[in-house]
Amino acid sequence: MEAAVFFDGRSSRRRVVRLSFADRLEIVGVEAPDGAPLASWPYDAVRRVDGPANALRVSCTTAPPLARLELRDPSARADILRLCPALDGPGGAGTVSVWRIAVASLAAGVAIIAMAWFGMPLLANQLAEMMPYSWEKPLGEAVDGQVRTLFGGHACESPPGIAALKKLVGQLQGVADLPIAPDPVVVQSGVPNAFALPGGRVYVLSELLTVSQTPDELAGVLAHEFGHVAHRDGLRRVIRDGGTSFLIGLMFGDVTGAGAVLMAGRTVLSASYSRADEERADAFAVSVMHRLGRPAEPLGSLLHRIIGSAEDMVPSVLNDHPLTADRKARLEAEDTPPTGPALLDANEWQSLKHICNR
Amino acid sequence: MTMAATSTVPAAPAPVSFTGRNGDFRRLVVRGALLELVTFGFYRFWLTTDIRRHLWSHTEIAGDALEYTGRGRELLFGFLIALAVLGPIFLVYFLIGLEAERIKAFASLPLYLFLFAFGQFAAYRARRYRLTRTVWRGVRFWMTGSGWSYAWRSMLWGLLLVPSIGLAYPWRTAALERFKLRHTLYGNLPGRFEATGGQLFGRIWWIWLLGLLPFLLFAGGLVAILVTDGIEPQPSAASHPPVAAIVAMLGTPLLIALPFLHAIRRAREWAWWGGGIRFGSVTITCDLRSGSLIGVYWALIGFSALVFFAFAAVAGGLTVVLVRGPVSFGQLPIWGMAAYAVSYLLLGVALGVLARIYTLQRVWQRVVRACVVINIEGAADVTAAGELVSGFGEGLADGLDFGW
Numbered sequence: 156m157e158a159a160v161f162f163d164g165r166s167s168r169r170r171v172v173r174l175s176f177a178d179r180l181e182i183v184g185v186e187a188p189d190g191a192p193l194a195s196w197p198y199d200a201v202r203r204v205d206g207p208a209n210a211l212r213v214s215c216t217t218a219p220p221l222a223r224l225e226l227r228d229p230s231a232r233a234d235i236l237r238l239c240p241a242l243d244g245p246g247g248a249g250t251v252s253v254w255r256i257a258v259a260s261l262a263a264g265v266a267i268i269a270m271a272w273f274g275m276p277l278l279a280n281q282l283a284e285m286m287p288y289s290w291e292k293p294l295g296e297a298v299d300g301q302v303r304t305l306f307g308g309h310a311c312e313s314p315p316g317i318a319a320l321k322k323l324v325g326q327l328q329g330v331a332d333l334p335i336a337p338d339p340v341v342v343q344s345g346v347p348n349a350f351a352l353p354g355g356r357v358y359v360l361s362e363l364l365t366v367s368q369t370p371d372e373l374a375g376v377l378a379h380e381f382g383h384v385a386h387r388d389g390l391r392r393v394i395r396d397g398g399t400s401f402l403i404g405l406m407f408g409d410v411t412g413a414g415a416v417l418m419a420g421r422t423v424l425s426a427s428y429s430r431a432d433e434e435r436a437d438a439f440a441v442s443v444m445h446r447l448g449r450p451a452e453p454l455g456s457l458l459h460r461i462i463g464s465a466e467d468m469v470p471s472v473l474n475d476h477p478l479t480a481d482r483k484a485r486l487e488a489e490d491t492p493p494t495g496p497a498l499l500d501a502n503e504w505q506s507l508k509h510i511c512n513r
Numbered sequence: 514m515t516m517a518a519t520s521t522v523p524a525a526p527a528p529v530s531f532t533g534r535n536g537d538f539r540r541l542v543v544r545g546a547l548l549e550l551v552t553f554g555f556y557r558f559w560l561t562t563d564i565r566r567h568l569w570s571h572t573e574i575a576g577d578a579l580e581y582t583g584r585g586r587e588l589l590f591g592f593l594i595a596l597a598v599l600g601p602i603f604l605v606y607f608l609i610g611l612e613a614e615r616i617k618a619f620a621s622l623p624l625y626l627f628l629f630a631f632g633q634f635a636a637y638r639a640r641r642y643r644l645t646r647t648v649w650r651g652v653r654f655w656m657t658g659s660g661w662s663y664a665w666r667s668m669l670w671g672l673l674l675v676p677s678i679g680l681a682y683p684w685r686t687a688a689l690e691r692f693k694l695r696h697t698l699y700g701n702l703p704g705r706f707e708a709t710g711g712q713l714f715g716r717i718w719w720i721w722l723l724g725l726l727p728f729l730l731f732a733g734g735l736v737a738i739l740v741t742d743g744i745e746p747q748p749s750a751a752s753h754p755p756v757a758a759i760v761a762m763l764g765t766p767l768l769i770a771l772p773f774l775h776a777i778r779r780a781r782e783w784a785w786w787g788g789g790i791r792f793g794s795v796t797i798t799c800d801l802r803s804g805s806l807i808g809v810y811w812a813l814i815g816f817s818a819l820v821f822f823a824f825a826a827v828a829g830g831l832t833v834v835l836v837r838g839p840v841s842f843g844q845l846p847i848w849g850m851a852a853y854a855v856s857y858l859l860l861g862v863a864l865g866v867l868a869r870i871y872t873l874q875r876v877w878q879r880v881v882r883a884c885v886v887i888n889i890e891g892a893a894d895v896t897a898a899g900e901l902v903s904g905f906g907e908g909l910a911d912g913l914d915f916g917w
Contacts, residue, residue: 160577162650162651162652163651164651164652164897165651165896165897166651166652166700166894166895166896166897167649167650167651167652167699167700167892167893167894167895167897168650168893168894169577169650169893204580204582205566205569205570205580205581205582206570206578206580207532207570207571207573207578208532208571209532210578212578212580219651219897221582221648221651221652221653221897222651223580223648223650223651225577248566251559251584251585251586253548256548256552256555256556256559256585257548257551257552257556259555260551260552260553260555260556261551261552261553263553263555264552264553264555267553401600401603
């Protein structure tokens with residue numbers, strides 16, 4: 156068996172060598188035993204590197220970085236282990252401290268979670284306030300095409316219905332005073348819902364019209380959505396969710412999972428607002444309705460009718476919306492008897508309810 | 514005069530061997546996977562490095578083991594730099610996508626192609642990192658060539674895959690391997706790839722054909738159902754069973770055959786690939802039997818199924834313990850939720866460990882042992898060359914999730 160094999164790190168030439176333990180480790184080629192040593196390494200510069208199980212493979216910090224000495228003979232191996240004091244010192248293969256990695260990772264993880272939890276909403280608030288409305292608009296327009304495609308491509312546009320809707324929206328806008336004049340669209344859907352997109356687009360799903368019993372109920376929902384527009388909740392959510400998924404992706408190494416950043420435009424449709432956002436939008440709706448001299452309580456009744464007690468099954472921590480019962484109670488507490496004229500007369504209300512009929 | 518101590522008999526093939534023990538590798542990946550779990554995944558850089566160190570240092574060519582000199586720290590830095598680059602790119606990508614959506618709904622989809630191309634670039638750069646950390650006999654491998662040049666080749670060939678229903682695959686693989694090996698060097702000894710797409714096609718064409726069969730069957734079944742529906746207008750389910758039964762009868766054996774076919778295909782492709790590698794006058798041949806990976810893939814399937822059953826049993830047991838009587842999900846105690854979460858995470862860890870053992874180490878072991886090097890003397894005195902490159906490419910690949 157070859158006792159030791161040497162590679163000088165300059166060429167791939169394989170040299171069987173013998174070791175001489177002088178004041179330095181001298182590596183002498185067996186084919187030229189009388190010549191000068193091929194290398195002479197200070198004992199304290201010898202480092203252990205990765206090698207096969209049956210050999211000790213070492214390098215030297217003063218030699219070319221890839222110079223290697225492989226010791227197959229157990230006695231030579233023992234000599235090296237005995238003579239070299241810094242075999243696992245810096246510059247060798249060494250072993251990494253798992254504890255250091257674990258502690259550093261935990262610190263990084265906690266920092267990232269804190270950033271996502273506290274930093275992102277803060278950042279989103281700041282950025283949303285700084286961003287002019289004109290920047291927000293394209294975001295909504297980009298998603299608009301997808302919304303219409305998802306809902307069958309057709310908005311409901313019977314002329315008397317449109318006229319009634321415009322009248323209702325005009326009165327709301329008269330007191331809400333949104334920076335972008337709202338232009339709600341009714342789309343065909345069996346789900347009773349309405350939502351606002353960044354850029355001030357408000358969508359009313361036709362089933363909501365079916366379920367609403369009075370103009371005040373529908374006006375309450377619209378005012379609520381106008382609240383999201385006024386507070387720019389949609390834009391803040393895009394920034395917040397995009398940033399958060401980027402951070403989480405950072406943690407687990409899948410930055411494309413922060414492809415949710417790319418998908419943010421699409422998630423606008425599915426994600427929900429935070430509870431605080433909903434409460435502010437409710438408060439906005441109450442204030443708008445009161446300034447019109449109309450009651451806010453019907454919004455609560457409508458919500459209760461739609462959602463009913465179904466959501467009580469879901470743990471409240473997981474649910475972003477304030478519980479309907481809570482919201483209903485709050486809206487009732489704020490209620491005042493109507494002082495202003497009805498927002499729509501009976502005919503207009505019927506036209507609006509049948510806006511999807513051709 | 515020669516000082517080379519290798520065999521003096523010329524043309525004797527030099528063996529390639531793998532000396533690693535299965536138990537060592539298993540312990541390495543189990544420990545690493547658990548550490549990954551408690552470090553939010555950050556340990557992956559060191560685990561990847563340790564896996565490579567293990568595989569490389571137990572792979573011997575003509576009696577001398579490879580060495581992997583890369584470090585986890587390099588991968589971490591590479592990843593952080595890649596993040597700094599990817600962040601703005603994703604933002605620009607997002608804004609462009611927005612603009613495209615504004616013009617036409619879902620128009621931003623082609624932009625995913627750009628990300629795919631970027632992934633190919635990253636894969637090339639990651640390969641370069643790995644090569645410059647691969648050392649044999651005190652000389653490192655390295656690589657030239659442009660990552661973008663590789664990326665567009667890969668994309669163009671990729672475009673052929675769809676219209677040719679996968680027929681272009683052998684030629685694409687051969688072309689890309691030629692490009693990679695042409696730019697690969699061991700010291701000053703240039704590499705090249707001599708296997709052809711035609712040879713690969715000759716080895717796997719029948720598997721490709723059989724692979725198409727389930728799809729043809731499915732499409733055929735669908736057509737049959739539509740036709741029978743057309744003949745028999747009332748929507749009765751009674752007309753479907755014969756068709757469904759035929760599909761199931763043919764489909765079930767195919768499902769069982771799939772792992773066999775995949776294993777054979779992989780084995781033949783590995784043998785083809787290994788046998789195409791040349792460095793100067795050094796030649797590699799791989800006598801990997803077609804059936805040699807079948808056991809590996811079935812072991813993976815079997816153990817994965819076991820893990821799933823264990824998980825189902827635990828989750829089922831938990832549910833029985835937690836939900837006595839009509840209790841809704843929202844009323845679960847917090848420790849119950851935690852128990853579900855932990856068992857789910859452990860399922861992920863177990864599956865990850867199995868994948869690393871069976872698709873990485875066992876395959877490596879079998880492929881390596883089947884290969885021999887002919888005319889190893891051609892590499893007896895190669896001058897060292899090539900510079901180290903940073904882990905940026907690996908970081909990109911990690912960030913784009915195309916890494917391996």
